[in-house]
Amino acid sequence: MNDDIYRHVEGVREPDPTLGKTRGRHEPATVERVPPAPVESQPEQPAKPPKRQRVVLADPRSRSTPTLRARVELEEQTSWGTLLVDDLVKRQLRAGLALAGLVLVVLGGLPLAFYLSSDFAGVHVVGVPLAWLLLGVLPFPLLLLAGLAYNRLAERHERDFVDMIEN
C-alpha cells in the first residue's frame, strides 16, 4: 500500500509516508478514544491537523511557486543557477575526496610500512600475526565507516541544497 503512494508522487518523497501513517493511526484513535478520555485527545489533535494540512498542501501550487521559479532558474542555467550547482558539486566532491584520501592514506600506508619495517610486519598480538589482523579483518569496518560517513555527508549537502532552493 505504501509503495503505491510512494510511486505516484514521484518527485516529492517526504510527505507520502506520513500520509500513509497518519491515516493508519488517526482513524482508530478518533473512533475509540473520544468517549473515555476527551481531554487527552485534545493535545494530540492540534499536533495532527497541521501534519494533515501539509500533506494535502504537498501538491497544490501555492507552496511550490517559489520552488518552481527556482527550478526553472536552475534549468535555464542563469549564472545564479550555475553557481548554485557548482557549489553543490564542489561540496560533494570535496567530501568524496577527503574520505577517499583518508582511506588511501590508512590502507595505502600499510604495504609501505610492512616493506620498510620487517619488525612491524612480524609483530604478533595474542598469537595472531598483527599483519593478518590489519589486512584480513580491519579494512572492512574501515571501508564501511567511510561509506556511512559519506552517505551522511552527501545527504546533508543535498538537504541543504533543497532547503536553500525552496526558501
Added chain:
Amino acid sequence: MQLNPWALTGIVLVAAMTFYLGHRSSRFASSTHDFLVARRTVRSRRNAAAISGEYLSAASFLGVAGIVLKEGADGLWYPIGFTAGYLALMLFVAAPLRRSGAYTLPDFIEARLGSVALRRCATAFVVVIGILYTVPQLQGAGLALTTVLPVPWWFGALAVTVLVAGNVLAGGMRAITVVQAFQYWLKLFALAVPAFVLCAVFVSGGHSGPAGALGSPAPPTFPADTTVKIETDVGLRVTMVTPVRVRKPGETEDRTVVWAKGATEQVAKGTELRFAAGTSVPVVTEALSANSDWLRPGSTGLSDLLQTYSLILATFLGTMGLPHVLVRFYTNPDGKAARRTAVHVLLLLGLFYLFPTLLGAMSRMYVPELLVTGQTDAAVLRLPQAVLPGVAGQILTGVIMAGAFAAFLSTSSGLLVSVAGVVSTDLFKGKVRDFRWATGIVAVIPAGLALTMRSTDLSLSVGMSFALAASTFSPILVLGIWWRGLTWPGAMTGMIVGGGLVVSALVVNTVSGYTGNWAPWLADQPALITVPTAFAVTVLVSLATRAGRPADVNAVMLRLHAPDPLGFMRDRAVARFGQIENRGRTGKGRHRK
C-alpha cells in the same frame, strides 16, 4: 575424482532453485524496461544483496582462498581491493550515474558527451571486459565440477552457460535480480558454515593434520603420505632435501629421486609424485615456499610492493568500470537509493571476505599438495575432506560446491545481462526480441573461449579485467561526472590509450606464459602505469580540444548532481522506449518479494 553424492545434490539443488526463482520472476517481465533495468524499482537492500551476489564471482569464492594459500599475507590485498572498489564507486559515481537515467554505460557516455563514435568505442570495451570476465567464471565452473564429480572439465562450463542463458533469455534483469540476491546469502552460508565447523574441529583438536604448523618458519610439510598428480607442466622450487618417488607419464614403476635443496625441478604433465609424511612441500615457482615469508607481508622486495600498489589501484578504480556492477546501479529508484545500496554492499562484502581468508590459511596446513600442482583454486573444495575425512567432510564439500556453483551462475548471468543489454541497445533496436538475440550471441563467445583457452589462476585473470576497466571507463566516469571540461576526443583517446596498454600487457603476459615466463611483473598487473596514463591523456586531450565541449554540459551536470526531490532526474528509458504506460503496473511490485 570419485563421485561425491552430497556435492551433486548441492549443485542440483542450486541449479533447480536458480531456475525456479528465475522462472517465477520472469513471468512478470515483458518490456525492455524489465529486461534491462528491472523497471528501476529494486530497493536498496535487495539490490545490495543482488550486487554482492553477482560480484562475488568464482575469483572471490575459490580464488581468494587459493591466493591466500599461495601468497599468504600479500594475497589479502585482493579482498580489500574488491571491497574498496565499492567505496570509490559510491564516493564518485553511484548517485550521479543513477540520476543520468541511462540504461547502459555507453548510454551514459553518449548522454554526457554527445558523441556516437565514442559510444561505439565504449560498447566495444564493455563487450571485451564482459567476455574477459566471463571466461574465468566458466573455466572455474569446469575446474570445480571435475574436483568433485567424475566429469570432463568442459562439462561445467557448458552447463553454466546453458542455465544462465536460459534464465536471462526468459526474464532478463528482472529475473536475475531475485536469483542473485538469493545467491549472495547462499554463498555466505556456503563459506561461513564450513569455516565455523572446520575451525571448531581445528580448535578442539579432533583433526588428522598438524596443528599450529603455520607458526614454524619452515616450509609446509605433508601431513600424511601423499600422491600428487601433476595436471599441467610446472616448475617446482625445492627448499629442503626432498626424497620423492616419481612416476613419469607412460611408465609403470616408481623411481625414487632425491631433489637437492635450492633446486628448481621441471615436472611434466601427467607425472605422479609420491611424498612420505613429514616431507617438506616443494611449491610452484610463483608461490611462497617458506611459512615465515608467507606469514609476513611485503617480504619479497620492491617489485612486490609496487605490484601491491598496482593491484590496489586496479581494484579500487576497476570496480566502477565493470559493466555488470554498473548496470545493477541503474536498477535503483533514484540517486539516494544508489548511494545507500553501495553502503549495504560494503557491509555484505566485508562480512563475506572474512571467510575465504580463514579457509585459505587453513588450507596451507591441510592441503599443501595443491602447492605442488599449482591448482590452488581448488583449496576451498579440497579442505573439508582433508580436515574431516568421511561423510562429514563430504557434506561440507557439498555445501561449498553449492556455493561455488552459485558463484559461477550469478556472476555469469550478471555479465550476460549487462553485455547483452549493451549489444541489444547499441547494435540492434533495443526491443525485447533483440535482447534475446543478443543474449544468445553473447553467451556463445565466452563459452567458446573458455573451452579453447588455457586456464590460468582465477584471481589473476580477473585482476586483468579490473585493470582494463580501471584504465578505460574510470577516467570517463570520474571526470565526466565531476569535471565540466571533459570532451569526447579526450575521453576517446584516454580510453583507447588506457585500454590499448592493458591489452598489450595481456598479450605480452600470455606469450610469455607459453614461452618461459620472461615478462616482468608489470605485464601481470599493469594498472600502476596504465591508469595514471589514461587519466593524464584524457585530461590533456580534453584541454587541447576545449571547443569540443558539449553545449548542454551545464544542463547535464545539473541533472547528475541536483538532489532527487527536485525532480531533474529523467530516465532515458521513458524518452527512448516509451515505456511510460507500464508504470501503473509497478505498484504491484511482485518481483520485490
